[in-house]
Amino acid sequence: MRTFRSLISVDEALRTIDEHIRPVDGAETVGLSEALGRVLSEDIVAGFDVPRRDRSAMDGYAVKAGDIARASTSKPARLRLVGSVAIGQVPTVRVSAGECASVSTGCFMPKGADAVVMHENTDLNDSTVTFYKPVYSGENVSAKGSDVKQGSTPLHKGDVLTPAKVGVLASLGKAEVNVFEKPQIAIVPTGAEIKKVGSSIEEAEIYDINSHTLAAVVEENGGIPVVSDVIPDERDRLLGAIEANRKCDLTVIAGGSSVGERDLMYDVLSKRGEVLFHGVQIRPGKPTICAVIDGKILLGMPGHPTSCLSNAYIFLMPMTRKLARLPERRLTTVKAKLSRRVVSTLGRKVFMTVRIRDGEAEPVFKESSAITSMADADGYIVIPENVDTMEKGDEVEVLLFY
C-alpha cells in the first residue's frame, strides 16, 4: 500500500512552485481592441509630443498674460479681438500686444499668446474684450508634450494594459501592440468512470466536472485552457497525455494524485521526472502532487471536484498569473462573524467555504466530492494549521469568489 511520505505546508508548496515557474517569453501582436488586460512585451516610446503644440484647455480668449497683469474689477483691461482659432487646424491668427483671439478647448494656441481666459470671466463688446483679473503665463494652456513627451516611454514592458494604458496607446495612434502570449495550460481529466459533458453516460459513470472548473480558473487568470479528452487510469495513457501536452506552459492533471490503487500519478511522475512534493497540509486538497518534467512544471490535482477547485484557487491561480506575468490577484475580502462553531484539523490549513447571510459567514462545506460545497459558497475562509476550533461569533475574513 502506498502512503504519503511527508506532507509539505501550503507556504512551502507555493514557494517550491514559484521557483519552478518561468513566465511566458513569446510575444504576439494584437489589435488595440484586444489589448485590454494583456501584458506589454515592449517599451512604448512616444513618436511625437502629446499634445503636439500648446493647446487651449478652455473655451475663452488667448492673450499675452503680461497684457492683463494689472486687470481688476475696478480697472479692467481691454484687448482687441483679432480673430479665432478653428479646432483641428493650425492657427493663422497671431496675437500681438493689446490683442486677443478666440479659442476653444483643445485648439492650438495662436502664436504670441501664452494664456487663456475663460469666457465666463470676460465681456465682449464689438471687437473689444474686457478682462477683470490677471492670469499667469501658461494658465489654461496644455503645454506641448505635457501629457506624453516625444521620445519618452509612457508605457513599459511588463505593464498590464488597463483602460487608461489602452488610452495612452490610442493617444499615440497605435492600432496594434506587442504583448506577451497567454500561457497555455493543459488540463487533463482522468478516471475510468468520468465521461465528457455532452456524451451519454451509464448509471455508474459521472460527468467530468474538473476540466470545466479548472478551465474557468485558468481563463479568469489570463491563461488559455487546453482541455484534453478524459484519460483512463492507466500508466501508458497518462504518460501519453503528459507527452502530448509538452508544448504547453503547464500541465494540470485532475485525479489519480492520491495513494490508492488507482492513483498512478506518483509512479508515473517519479519515473518520468522529478516529484517536488506529494501531499500538502491543506484540507480539502491534501493529495496534491507537483513534479518537474524536462524543466516544466506539472500539477496533479485530487479528483474530488471541491478538492480540485479549492486547490485551483490556492495553487493554479497564482501559477497561471505568474506564467502570464500578471500581478498577484487579491480576492476581495469582507469581514463577517461565524454563524456556528467549526472544528478544524490541527496541522492542516483548512479552506472552508462559506455563504454570507445577514453579515454572518455560514459554512456550506459538505464533502470534497460535492461540487455544491463550492458552488453554494460566496467565498472561503482560511483556518490556520494551529487552530483547532473557531467559535460562533468569531470574526473571520471571507475571500470572495466574485
Next chain:
Amino acid sequence: MRTFRSLISVDEALRTIDEHIRPVDGAETVGLSEALGRVLSEDIVAGFDVPRRDRSAMDGYAVKAGDIARASTSKPARLRLVGSVAIGQVPTVRVSAGECASVSTGCFMPKGADAVVMHENTDLNDSTVTFYKPVYSGENVSAKGSDVKQGSTPLHKGDVLTPAKVGVLASLGKAEVNVFEKPQIAIVPTGAEIKKVGSSIEEAEIYDINSHTLAAVVEENGGIPVVSDVIPDERDRLLGAIEANRKCDLTVIAGGSSVGERDLMYDVLSKRGEVLFHGVQIRPGKPTICAVIDGKILLGMPGHPTSCLSNAYIFLMPMTRKLARLPERRLTTVKAKLSRRVVSTLGRKVFMTVRIRDGEAEPVFKESSAITSMADADGYIVIPENVDTMEKGDEVEVLLFY
C-alpha cells in the same frame, strides 16, 4: 453663452441613473466553455441525483457498520472479503452479515453495505479483513443526491456563473446553458479634430482616445462595446448617431457635453428627449449629461480623456453592470498615506489619481486632458465634497484599477 444651471451631486446622479436602467431581458444559449462570468436566465433543475446512488468516499472496504460495532485494537472484528466493486460499473457483489467488499473512491456501494473503512485502518490476510475500530452507518459514504438532489434547483436565474457554478452545470451534464445577453453599449466619439487610431492625421488633429477607454471599461464589466465612427460637432450628425444606436441598451457619447460653443449635447438631447441632469459635482468630470430618449438612457461624457475615463469608473461601470445583471464591482482597496498635501475643491467630489510608492499614495493627476493622469496611476482616492485640504501623511483608501 450657455451655463450649467445647477450641478447635481454624485450620489444623486447615481440614484437618478439607477432609476432609469432596466437590466437586459434577452437570453441566448452558450456552450459550457463560454459560460464563465455570464448570468443565468433560467433556473437549473437537476434531472437526476448527484451522486446517482450511494458512493464510497474512500479506498477501503464496504461493510455493514453493525458488523464491526464493537471492534477494538484488543478485540478486532474480522470479515470475509467477498469481492470488489469496479469503478464506473454497477456492483454485482453483495455484502451480507460477516462480509465485506473492496471499494475504491467514487464507486457505487455494494448492496448490503452501509459504511466504508479506509484501507489504512485494516489488515488483509487471504480473504479475511481485520477491523480495529467501529464506524457509524454512512461513514465515508457519499449518499445518493447529497451533492445535488433530483428535482432540486442548485442554480437560479440571476446567478453569476463562477467556476464552481460552471462545475455544477457540468455535474448535471449540461453542455449548453441559457444566459442573459450581454448589454450592447454604443460608444460615439465626437469632435471635428478627433481621428480614428490607424488613420493618418494632420498636426492639429488628435487620435480618438475615449472610444478605446470607454470600450475597455464596458468590456471589463460584462458589456459589448459597439463603437461608432467619430462624429463631428454638428446637430444633425449627433442626432443621426443617436438614432442609429437606438437598438443598443445604452448610448455613451464622448465630447460636447459642456457649455461651450461646440457643446451641442444639451441642445440635441433636450430637444430629442428628457435631460435628467447636466453638470455633476465631481472633479474631473463636471460636464456630464444624462438623458432619457424613448425610455432608454443616454450618457454624455466630457471629451477630455481623463474626465471621460474617470467618469466611466464612477458612472458607466455601475450602469453597465446593472444592465448586465452583474453585482456591484468592489474595486480592491489598499490603505496608504498621502505623500504630500493636496488641495481639493469644496463642493465637488474629487476623484484624485494616485500612484502607490513605498506605501505612500502619490498624486499623479496632471490635468483632465492628459490621459497619463490616469495611466500613471495605480488607482484613485475620493475626496468628499466637504473636504478642502488633505495633509501629507493623512491615511487614504486607494481604489485600485487592477
